[in-house]
Amino acid sequence: MSKHVRWLQEQLKSWVAEGLVSPQQAEQIQRRYPEPKGGAPWGTIIFAGLGAIVFGLGVILLFAYNWQAIPKAGKLAVIFLSILASHATGLWLFARQDWRRPLGEALTLLGTMLFGSGIWLVAQIYHIDEHFPNGFLLWAVGALALAWAMPSIAQGILSVVLLCIWACSETWGFDHTLHIAPWLILLGVGGLSWHLRSRLLLVFVLAGLNLTFLATVGSITGELVLPVWLNLAAAFLAVGKLTGKRQWFAASEPVWRFFGWFGFLVSLYLLTFGDLAGDVLGWAGSGEQKTASTVLMYAWGAFAVAVLTWLPLAAELIGSGEGRRLALTESPEEWLVPLTAILLHIVCVSQLYREEWLVAGIFNLVFLALSAAWMGRGCRSGLVRPTVLGSLLFTALAIARYFDLFDSLLVRGFVFLAVGGVLFAEGILFMRARRRARTQEPGR
Secondary structure (H helix, E strand, C coil): CCCHHHHHHHHHHHHHHHCCCCCHHHHHHHHHHHCCCCCCHHHHHHEEEEHHHHHHHHHHHHHHHHHHCHHHHHHHHHHHHHHHHHHHHHHHHHHHCCCCHHHHHHHHHHHHHHHHHHHHHHHHHCCCCCHHHHHHHHHHHHHHHHHHHCCCCHHHHHCCCCHHHHHHHHHHHCCCCCCCHHHHHHHHHHHHHHHHHHHHHHHHHHHHHHHHHHHHHHHCEEEEEEEEHHHHHHHHHHHHHHHHHCCCCCHHHHHHHHHHHHHHHHCCCCCCCCCHHHHHHHCCCCCCCCHHHHHHHHHHHHHHHHHHHHHHHHHHHHHHHHHHHHHHHCCHHHHHHHHHHHHHHHHHCCHHHHHHHHHHHHHHHHHHHHHHHHHHHHHHHHHHHHHHHHHHHHHHHHHHHHHHHHCHHHHHHHHHHHHHHHHHHHHHHHHHHHHHHCCCCCCC
16 A cells, blocks of 8 residues: 555544544545556566576576587477477466566566577587577567567567667678668567557667667768767657657657757767867768768658658647747747757758868857756746756856867866856856745745
């Protein structure tokens, strides 16, 4: 029983004894505030899953130590019987709607770990000399198939990890560009997270999507990484806003927004450095002929996705007076995101990136505008999060320019005095806003 329900029941007893409410009224109040249903037993799921993975590794090492002494038929029997036993027992327990369900999921996870080890053990038995990343792909497909069949969040997470290992092994180890890897994660596992309404699985999906997408474009040319990442982050932010507004898996909005703002802020911050900005934005003016079409496909494709995801929000801003009012009063600084994506694309296409410090100056102003907007909104409304975020961005920008722009210690001293003065004034305005909000509360 939760502490809130326990407190209410204790209070109801005393209220009935004092004659404040009748027993019938106390019963009605108690029915209105029932004991909330328990959520998923995450403690059992996490520890049982970790235990299954560690146990599976132990079994693998134990057999590896005695592997040479086991005959070929015995080896195959051990591999297939262990996989079959783990999955059969796990699926039988998973079908029970009680405490045995998470234990069953853990056993199926153990079976998938044994399936992965079996891929390499069978290859060793028959001396199969195969391209080793294919083993991770086969392992990931098995985990993904089981994730949909059960369905299972843990199997989905494992499939994301394995798909990332496969894609990065191919890209970084063998210089193979895998265009399909991000789509397997987005459609295969992302669709499962949407079906199960699992924010945890969505976290792994978006992290894996970022990793595989950037690894793919990085293998084509390094000058694509930051533009594609910024456009991808802009699309994430738009999808997050749309899921909240349209009630499409609204609980996922914080996850989309986190990955959106993280990618946008990191890429925008890197673009404020003049030397770096000139080196990482030249996709439109360089590249070999054989990769030119691929570069254009990713550069224009990422930009198109960013713009298209923001179009429904822009339509609301233009068409509805109420929508315009909400967009311009709740979080107007968010519209800097699509505008920055458009500006970045113009800089790349026009080859303005050759003027390094001009481009860096533009993105410094965008970064400063975003931090000032957050600081201003936080101080006006007495909100902690935008105030802290804006202050951190402003401080990070000042520190960066301290090292690469100002050589004189005197000028550096004045810069830090100015930054300190701004933060001090912000603190005063924030405290006033908080005090004003407290005085306006009902009953004061």
